[in-house]
Amino acid sequence: MPFRYDPGELGPQEVEIGVSHCGICHSDLHLIANDWGISQYPFIPGHEVIGTIAAVGADVRSLTVGQRVGLGWQSNSCGECEWCIRGMENLCPAIEGTCVHRNGGYADRVRANARFVIPIPAALMSEHAAPLLCGGITVYSPLRAHGVNPSSRVGVIGIGGLGHLAIQFARVFGAEVTAFSTSAGKEEEARALGAHHFVNSRESKALKEVAGTLDFILSTINADQDWATYIQALRPTGTLCFVGVPPSPVAVHAFPLISGLRSISGSPIGSPYQLKEMLDVAARHGVKAQIEPFPMAKANEAIEKVKKNKVRYRAVLAN
Ligand code: NAP
Numbered sequence: 001m002p003f004r005y006d007p008g009e010l011g012p013q014e015v016e017i018g019v020s021h022c023g024i025c026h027s028d029l030h031l032i033a034n035d036w037g038i039s040q041y042p043f044i045p046g047h048e049v050i051g052t053i054a055a056v057g058a059d060v061r062s063l064t065v066g067q068r069v070g071l072g073w074q075s076n077s078c079g080e081c082e083w084c085i086r087g088m089e090n091l092c093p094a095i096e097g098t099c100v101h102r103n104g105g106y107a108d109r110v111r112a113n114a115r116f117v118i119p120i121p122a123a124l125m126s127e128h129a130a131p132l133l134c135g136g137i138t139v140y141s142p143l144r145a146h147g148v149n150p151s152s153r154v155g156v157i158g159i160g161g162l163g164h165l166a167i168q169f170a171r172v173f174g175a176e177v178t179a180f181s182t183s184a185g186k187e188e189e190a191r192a193l194g195a196h197h198f199v200n201s202r203e204s205k206a207l208k209e210v211a212g213t214l215d216f217i218l219s220t221i222n223a224d225q226d227w228a229t230y231i232q233a234l235r236p237t238g239t240l241c242f243v244g245v246p247p248s249p250v251a252v253h254a255f256p257l258i259s260g261l262r263s264i265s266g267s268p269i270g271s272p273y274q275l276k277e278m279l280d281v282a283a284r285h286g287v288k289a290q291i292e293p294f295p296m297a298k299a300n301e302a303i304e305k306v307k308k309n310k311v312r313y314r315a316v317l318a319n
């Protein structure tokens with residue numbers, strides 16, 4: 001039975017989007033399972049939305065009915081705090097999530113504050129653009145923030161929805177890219193996406209061989225690992241950055257951090273301005289998600305396939 005709800009009156013700063021596509025991010029699976037203890041049921045997942053504006057609130061001037069737009073993880077912020085004023089709305093303490101505080105995008109319609117609804121460049125096809133709204137921005141933002149450039153050697157751990165976009169963006173920034181994967185069968189595709197090197201992370205010998213070779217490692221996996229090995233893979237001043245959420249605390253020795261001036265960090269999605277920039281970079285440099293399409297009615301089937309790590313590389317639901 002499809003779930004129906006009455007969204008009430010459209011707020012003056014909100015827009016309503018008629019959903020055409022919605023990507024399946026692994027965060028949706030975490031939320032369905034209440035892994036983070038924040039889910040409320042009945043729960044409508046979905047935060048990689050593409051669609052067209054169906055209605056605009058009374059005060060919205062930036063968007064018009066019929067325009068093609070995207071909406072990611074964040075759907076509102078306070079608009080007044082230091083972080084909002086600095087253009088870092090994704091750090092606002094009053095952040096609202098598209099499918100956490102609201103009803104998400106596995107749906108016909110979805111609503112958000114207009115500041116978080118981004119026009120989609122004409123060069124991007126909707127099904128290829130949907131995964132950029134969360135997966136894309138989540139990897140773009142830290143690569144950019146950490147100054148990845150043609151002299152950088154970048155590692156990407158986990159070649160799933162986020163990871164396959166991270167390889168592409170790291171290449172666009174000119175870096176030498178190493179893919180770390182538990183799936184030997186992904187090597188050829190990882191190289192086709194732009195990876196120069198492929199390391200099977202189940203082979204401890206292969207992992208040891210990359211010791212001291214990387215400036216920036218982005219972990220996109222949702223599993224525990226021997227993080228010490230990845231810290232060892234960093235060159236002095238290098239950073240291991242988490243965007244994927246492993247279930248256990250990350251326990252590492254301080255000495256390799258101290259001796260090599262190495263850092264561990266994390267990064268949450270990106271701001272609306274960065275979303276615009278990322279979409280423009282994707283359009284100009286041909287970054288696009290490799291997708292498996294599913295009809296919206298087959299969402300459960302698609303989710304099962306994501307859970308089994310069988311999707312290459314992003315499942316996208318279409319209405
Ligand atoms: P995904 O498409 O399912 O990809 C995850 C990849 O991790 C898999 O393709 C697999 O890559 C690897 N992996 C899976 N299970 C593993 C295991 N047991 N051991 C080692 N590697 C394993 O997921 P996603 O949508 O990219 O999301 C990844 C994580 O990022 C999730 O935790 C999600 O919640 C998080 N996330 C964070 C943010 C943020 O703002 N920080 C935003 C979006 C998502 P290989 O086959 O190559 O090993």
Ligand code: ZN
Pocket residue numbers: 025026027028047073134135
């Ligand atoms: Zn997501």
